[in-house]
Amino acid sequence: MVNGGLHEVDVPVGTTLADALRDVLGLTGTKIACGEGHCGACTVQLDGVPVLSCITLVHTVGEREVTTIEGLREHPLVQAFVEADATQCGFCTPGQIVSAAALLAATPRPGHDEIVHAMSGNLCRCGTYPKIERAIEAVAAENRGG
Ligand code: FES
Ligand code: FES
Incomplete structure (x- = not known):
């Protein structure tokens, strides 16, 4: 399953997700x-857990649910990233949002240290880390009721 839809892919063994x-x-x-x-x-989610799809072989995915950035279009993080100006070149942004969405699904009101820990595998060459953290904290604050 990918973003809620069933897909079968016919690719050579060894193809990455x-x-x-x-x-x-x-x-x-x-x-x-x-x-x-x-x-x-x-980064994509496999059954809600962030994984690195470049080193995940597609044949190991099986029946698990894959969530990509396309499946998170309506997530409040998207608007929060815009409002926090948390993208520069934008290349890392999909992976950042996928990881952050997994964090917020598991821990709706994470503290700062939890955010830093959960996002530590997502690098940003443009150095937007403080703004990314601010975006996640904004959604966490919404989850707290403001
Ligand atoms: S492209 Fe997959 S971890 Fe860098
Ligand atoms: S915004 Fe450019 S790599 Fe993160």
């Missing part, structure tokens, strides 16, 4: 930067 999402399903919101599991740009 990132390549299957982008090249077969056309879900190019998932970015590939390092391609080696170091940067978090390719």
Whole structure:
């Protein structure tokens, strides 16, 4: 399942989830930067847990639910990132939002340290970390009732 829809992909063994999402399903919101599991740009959720799709083989996904940035269009984090000006080049942003959404689903009102810990696998070459944290904190505050 990808973003709530059932998909079967016919790809060679060894194909990564990132390549299957982008090249077969056309879900190019998932970015590939390092391609080696170091940067978090390719983060998607598998049953709600953030994983690095560039080092996840698509044949290991099975029946699990894959959530990509395309499945999070309506998430309040999207607007919060805009309002916090938390994107510069934007290349890391899909992975940042996917990771942050997983954090907020598991912990709706995370503290600052929890946010920093949960986001530590998502690198941003543009250095927007403080603004990313502010965006997540804004949604956490909404979850607290303001
Ligand atoms: S592209 Fe997957 S971790 Fe960098
Ligand atoms: S906004 Fe450019 S890498 Fe994060």
